[in-house]
Amino acid sequence: MAISALASSIQFRTMEACDIDGATDIISKAFTQREPLTTCLGIPREKDFIKARAVCQLAARDGVSVVALDTTSNKIIGVASSIIVNSNPEPLDIPTEVLKMYEPIYALIDKMQKVFHDSPTYKNNPGSKVISAMRLGVHPKYTGRGIGTKLRQATTDLAQSRGFHFVTAVATAPESQRIYQKLGFQQLYDFKYCDFEMKGNRPFAQLGTLSAELYYKKLF
Numbered sequence: 508m509a510i511s512a513l514a515s516s517i518q519f520r521t522m523e524a525c526d527i528d529g530a531t532d533i534i535s536k537a538f539t540q541r542e543p544l545t546t547c548l549g550i551p552r553e554k555d556f557i558k559a560r561a562v563c564q565l566a567a568r569d570g571v572s573v574v575a576l577d578t579t580s581n582k583i584i585g586v587a588s589s590i591i592v593n594s595n596p597e598p599l600d601i602p603t604e605v606l607k608m609y610e611p612i613y614a615l616i617d618k619m620q621k622v623f624h625d626s627p628t629y630k631n632n633p634g635s636k637v638i639s640a641m642r643l644g645v646h647p648k649y650t651g652r653g654i655g656t657k658l659r660q661a662t663t664d665l666a667q668s669r670g671f672h673f674v675t676a677v678a679t680a681p682e683s684q685r686i687y688q689k690l691g692f693q694q695l696y697d698f699k700y701c702d703f704e705m706k707g708n709r710p711f712a713q714l715g716t717l718s719a720e721l722y723y724k725k726l727f
């Protein structure tokens with residue numbers, strides 16, 4: 508079902524199982540070429556592809572993700588993935604060797620997500636149903652035209668229509684931080700990459716004063 512059309516050739520719709528290949532391709536390219544943490548760790552595309560695919564599988568299953576299609580080529584050119592928190596008790600199907608590469612990213616993201624789960628905002632609303640905004644990626648030929656913003660708005664609208672109470676997001680790039688701000692998300696926490704320590708190292712030191720930012724939106 509079409510959610511909305513931005514320009515005549517771009518259409519947005521809920522991500523389905525048939526979109527997994529196209530969506531994986533877009534977000535693994537976007538992350539290995541442009542996302543600060545993935546590029547800083549130098550994670551190669553063929554490894555990231557495995558992780559991106561696992562995320563897209565969950566995203567298609569949970570039904571709160573959206574793809575943007577260029578209807579002239581009928582290709583996916585953007586993806587906003589989201590998953591239902593606590594909906595996946597089994598671990599992601601990712602080989603240990605690949606998981607290991609992401610350890611610093613997982614550690615940073617876990618630390619930030621914990622801030623939301625420990626916050627009065629969440630604790631004062633027991634039993635709330637939460638959506639976690641995951642990877643957001645747009646093909647470089649299409650960036651700067653509002654597509655990333657429309658994609659994330661569409662996933663938030665889907666979450667609201669399905670009765671979820673909160674959307675949370677760890678925004679790791681300045682562009683996505685701007686998108687969450689534009690969409691009226693509240694910033695709960697931020698953390699400078701150069702200050703992040705893991706096992707006595709600073710794996711993101713070369714990102715300097717760039718930060719990860721934790722956002723949430725209360726839907727009900």
Ligand SMILES: CC(C)(COP(=O)(O)OP(=O)(O)OC[C@H]1O[C@@H](n2cnc3c(N)ncnc32)[C@H](O)[C@@H]1OP(=O)(O)O)[C@@H](O)C(=O)NCCC(=O)NCCS
Pocket residue numbers: 537538541542543642643644645646649650651652653654655656657677678679680681682683685686689
């Ligand atoms: C993040 C991404 C999806 C944005 O897609 P997009 O279609 O260009 O997004 P939009 O055009 O809707 O909005 C981008 C906003 O970021 C702003 N922006 C661009 N570069 C920026 C920068 N260096 N610092 C701050 N804001 C920036 C744009 O001006 C725009 O805001 P505006 O509408 O107020 O002008 C795309 O850049 C991407 O795929 N990046 C690589 C993957 C990634 O980093 N994903 C996010 C990880 S959480």
